[in-house]
Amino acid sequence: MTELATERVPTRFACGDTFVPKSRYIDPEFLQLELSRLFTQVWQPACREEEIPSAGDYYEYTVGPHSIVVVRQKDRSIKAFHNTCAHRGMKLVRGAGLLPDQEFRCEFHGWRYALDGRSSFVPCRDEFASRPREQWGLRPVATGTWGGWIFINMAADPPDLLEWLDPLPTALAPFRLQDMRFRWRKRTYLPANWKTVIDAFIEGYHTAGTHPQTMRSAQGPRPSTAPAPPQEYIYAPYTPTITYKNHSRFVYTQRPEHANRDKGRQELAARPEVFANSMKYQYLEVGSLVTERDFRAAQQLATMEPDDVPPFLRYHQMCEELALAEGVDFPRMSMEQYFGGNGDWHVFPSMVILVEKSCLLGYRMLPDAQDPNRCVFEMFSLEHFAPGEVPETSWQVFERWQDHYGWGELPTQDLQNIGAIHAGMHSAGFDGLWLNTAQEMSIRNEHAIADRFLFGSGNGHSAPAS
Numbered sequence: 001m002t003e004l005a006t007e008r009v010p011t012r013f014a015c016g017d018t019f020v021p022k023s024r025y026i027d028p029e030f031l032q033l034e035l036s037r038l039f040t041q042v043w044q045p046a047c048r049e050e051e052i053p054s055a056g057d058y059y060e061y062t063v064g065p066h067s068i069v070v071v072r073q074k075d076r077s078i079k080a081f082h083n084t085c086a087h088r089g090m091k092l093v094r095g096a097g098l099l100p101d102q103e104f105r106c107e108f109h110g111w112r113y114a115l116d117g118r119s120s121f122v123p124c125r126d127e128f129a130s131r132p133r134e135q136w137g138l139r140p141v142a143t144g145t146w147g148g149w150i151f152i153n154m155a156a157d158p159p160d161l162l163e164w165l166d167p168l169p170t171a172l173a174p175f176r177l178q179d180m181r182f183r184w185r186k187r188t189y190l191p192a193n194w195k196t197v198i199d200a201f202i203e204g205y206h207t208a209g210t211h212p213q214t215m216r217s218a219q220g221p222r223p224s225t226a227p228a229p230p231q232e233y234i235y236a237p238y239t240p241t242i243t244y245k246n247h248s249r250f251v252y253t254q255r256p257e258h259a260n261r262d263k264g265r266q267e268l269a270a271r272p273e274v275f276a277n278s279m280k281y282q283y284l285e286v287g288s289l290v291t292e293r294d295f296r297a298a299q300q301l302a303t304m305e306p307d308d309v310p311p312f313l314r315y316h317q318m319c320e321e322l323a324l325a326e327g328v329d330f331p332r333m334s335m336e337q338y339f340g341g342n343g344d345w346h347v348f349p350s351m352v353i354l355v356e357k358s359c360l361l362g363y364r365m366l367p368d369a370q371d372p373n374r375c376v377f378e379m380f381s382l383e384h385f386a387p388g389e390v391p392e393t394s395w396q397v398f399e400r401w402q403d404h405y406g407w408g409e410l411p412t413q414d415l416q417n418i419g420a421i422h423a424g425m426h427s428a429g430f431d432g433l434w435l436n437t438a439q440e441m442s443i444r445n446e447h448a449i450a451d452r453f454l455f456g457s458g459n460g461h462s463a464p465a466s
Contacts, residue, residue, distance in 0.1 A: 008451075008455040008456055008457045009451055009454075009455045009457055010455075012027075013027075013030060013454075013455075015444065015447050015448070015451075017444075018434060018435045018437055018444065019432055019433065019434055019435070020432050020433040020435065020443065020444065020447055021431065021432040022425045022426075022430060022431060022432045022433070023432075024195070024447065025193040025195055025196055025372065025422070025425050026193065026372055026373065026422075026425055026426055027372065028370070028371075028372055030372070031064075031193075031367060031368075031370075031371075031372040033454050034064075034367060034450070034454065035063075035064040035065060035066070035367065035369070037453050037454050038349065038450055038453045038454055039063050039064060039066065039154075039349070039367070040066070040154045040155065041153070041154070041155045041158075041453050042153065042155075042164075042348070042349055042453065043144065043151045043152070043153045043158065043159075043161055043164045043165070044063065044151060044152060044153070044349065044350055044351075045149040045150070045151055045347070045350075045351055045364070046059065046061035046068060046070050046080070046149075046150050046151065046152045047059040047061060047070060047096075047149070047150050048148050048149055048150070048182070049078075049145060049148055049149070049150055049178075050148070050181060050182075051096065052070060052071065052072040052078070052096075052150075053072070054072060054098070055072050055073060055074045055076075055102060055115065056071070056072065056098050056099040056102035056115065057071070057072045057096075057097070057098050057099075058070065058071040058072075058093055058096060058097060058098070058099055059071075059096045059150075060083055060093050060094060060095055060096065061152060062366075063350075063366050063367065064366075064367050064368065064369040065369040066082075066154065067082070067083035067084070067091060068080050068081070068082060068083060068141050068152050068154070069081055069082075069083040069092065069093050069104075070143065070150055070152065071099070071115055072115075073115050073116060074102070074115060078143050078145065078150055079115070079116060079117065079140065079143060080140065080141040080142070080143045080150075080152045081117050081138035081139060081140055081141060082138065082139045082141060082154075084138075084139075085106040085108065085109075085111055086111070086119070086135065086136055086137065086138065086139075087106065087108070087109060087111050087122075088108060088109070090106050090107065090108040090109075092104045092105070092106055092113070092138075099115070102115055103115065103120060104138070109123060110123050111123070113137060113138050117137045117138035117139075117140055118136075118137045119133075119136035119137045122136065141153070141154055142154075142155070142158045144161035144162075145161075145178075146161060146162065146165055146168075146169060146178075147168075147169075147172065147177035147178055148177055148178040148179070148180060148382075164246055165246070165247070165347070166244070166245070166246070167244060167247075168247065168345060168347065171340050171341040172341045172345075172355060173341075174331055174332075174333035174337040174338070174341060175331055175333070175341055175355055175356075175357060175360075176331045176384075177355070177360060177382070179329065179331075179384060180359070180360060180382035180383055180384055181382060181383065181385055181390045182380060182381070182382060182383075182391070182393040183287075183288070183291075183359070183381040183382065183383045183391065183393070184287065184380065184381050184393060184396075185378070185379075185380035185381075185393055185394075185395050185396065186378065186379050186380070186395070186396045186397075186398070186404065186406075186407075187376065187377070187378045187379075187395050187396065187397045187398070188376075188377050188397070188398040188399070188400065188401040188403075188404070189374065189375070189376060189377065189399060189400070189401075190374070190375055190376075190377045190401065190415070190418055190419065191373060191374060191419045191422065191423075192373065192374070192375060192418045192419060192421065192422035193367075193372050193373060193375060193422055193425075194350070194365040194366060194367040194368075194375035194376075195365075195446070196375075196418060196421055196422045196425070197363075197365040197375055197377055197418055198346070198349075198350070198352065198365050198446065199433075199443050199446075200414055200417065200418055200421070201344070201352045201363050201414070202248060202250070202344065202346040202352055202442040202443065202446070203239065203241070203250060203436075203439055203440045203442055203443060204237060204239025204250050204252060204344065204439060205239060205436050205439040205440055207236060207237055207239070208228050208232070208233050208235075208236035208237075209227075209228070210413050210414065210417060211225075211410055211413055212224075212225060212226065212227060212228040212232070213225045213281070213409075213410075214237075214278070214281070214410075215228065215232060215235050215236060215237075217269070217274050217275070217277040217278040217281070218268050218269070218274050218277070219277075220277055221276075221277045221280035221281050221284060222281065222284065222285070222409075223277075223281070225409070225413075237252045237253070237254070238252075238253050238254055238255040238439070239251065239252055239253070239344075239439050240253070240438050240439060241438070241439060241440065241441040241442045241445070243441055243442065243445040245449075246348050246449055247345065247346055247347055247348050248345075248346045248348075248441075248442035248445045248446070249343045249344060249345045249346070249442075250343060250344050250439070250442060251339075251342070251343040251344070252343075270306065270310065270311065271306055271311070272301045272302060272303075272304045272305070272306060272311045272314065273301075273302040273303075274311075275301070275311035275312060275315065276298040276299070276301040276302035276311070276315070277302070279294065279295070279297075279298035279301075279315065280295060280298050280299070280302075281410075283295040283298075284408075285408045285409035285410050286361065286408045286409075286410050286411065287381060287406075287408045288354075288359055288360070288361035288381035289354060289356050289359060289361050290356075290358075290359070291358045291359050291383055293319065293322050293323055293326065293328075293358070294319045294358055294359075296322065297315060297318040297319045297322050298315065300318060301314060301315050301318060313335075316338075316357070319357070319358060320332070320357070323358060323384070326386055327386035327387060328358075328384050328385065328386045329384065330357070330358070330384060331357055331384065333357070338357065341355055342355055342356065343355065346442055346446065348446060348449050349446070349449075349450065350364055350365055350366055351363065351364045352364075352365075357384075358383065358384055359381060359382060359383040359384065360381065360382040360383075361379075361380075361381055362378075362379070362380045362381070362382065363377070363378065363379050363380075364376075364377075364378040364380075365377055365378075366378075373422060377401070378395075379407070379411065401415050
């Protein structure tokens with residue numbers, strides 16, 4: 001931790017090199033700092049472009065107390081505005097839909113606005129005091145698009161979106177995320193801080209403890225979930241963190257020092273049917289990362305005998321061939337390009353995406369407006385479809401995550417943990433997070449990024465006024 005950061009960050013919120021105080025998760029004051037200084041200054045995904053396909057289609061993006069309306073213009077461009085009438089503050093829209101007669105209408109006094117935010121009708125306008133013309137209209141918010149998402153930024157002078165997203169635009173270009181469409185999407189509310197939830201999805205260190213079945217593909221496509229004994233942890237995947245200026249990523253790999261350990265287990269894992277089991281599991285118990293077509297490819301792979309070509313390469317080739325044969329404009333890329341973009345990306349501050357060639361598993365976590373112990377949790381799957389096969393989807397909303405039994409075994413294991421993790425943070429016996437220096441630095445990185453906006457620490461940024 002630098003001297004500059006020490007001076008600017010209040011002691012109770014200051015992080016160490018590998019320590020994060022629990023106050024950043026449970027203190028209401030810290031939440032209000034995030035809502036006023038962080039979420040008002042950073043780029044964040046509001047919705048997908050296909051969610052507002054036609055002129056007049058709108059989507060309300062809500063983060064804490066902030067409501068932003070994103071709307072498709074007549075020329076196909078996209079604009080965003082603070083979702084409030086310039087007269088008395090009435091919210092103009094709720095949720096998503098199509099504006100009647102392609103204009104905003106305030107339900108309180110009947111003020112109207114054009115799609116581009118200009119004032120188009122004010123009852124008894126001559127009875128108001130004179131004001132500059134722009135003050136009659138909606139207050140604009142910066143927008144940009146990448147990967148099929150519409151991003152918004154409430155700052156007066158935001159940075160370039162692609163520069164903010166670096167290195168994602170380059171690393172993920174071969175995957176053509178903008179051409180993917182929803183397979184399914186779900187939203188619920190969790191009894192935890194939004195970062196408690198983010199943290200559970202941006203490190204892989206918890207895999208052996210929470211998801212022991214993922215180490216047991218030799219047992220079949222639905223292996224045992226019995227807790228792993230200490231001796232089994234040696235086979236846990238190694239998930240080193242790669243941190244960037246504004247984001248982070250981790251990948252599943254093997255510790256270099258374990259490369260020559262337990263040849264028998266490695267040979268077993270290299271068998272086509274064993275690798276196929278792990279792919280089948282993703283389809284059956286995650287519902288993403290493997291499409292239905294990929295699942296059929298895995299079924300075929302499971303019938304093959306081992307040869308000189310690793311099952312991983314054979315599977316990828318089979319998935320591509322099957323997709324192309326069924327009319328999918330499948331992204332083609334080299335293995336170098338694949339490994340350059342594949343992995344678990346934290347798109348700071350609120351989105352996590354796990355990227356494969358055929359599909360993507362995504363999460364978004366948004367803070368509550370008042371309660372640091374509650375957040376919105378979204379989970380979705382995007383996919384490359386053949387023409388005419390894109391399903392009609394909408395956000396399935398569940399007040400409690402337990403009200404829905406279709407999360408899949410692996411996500412359910414995470415959801416079962418999150419409430420208890422956050423509850424434990426309130427204990428007098430817990431001071432904060434002590435992080436793994438190799439596999440959990442994504443968590444330390446998110447706090448370092450946030451501190452630039454919250455307290456002006458590091459990189460010469462100044463904290464905006466509350």
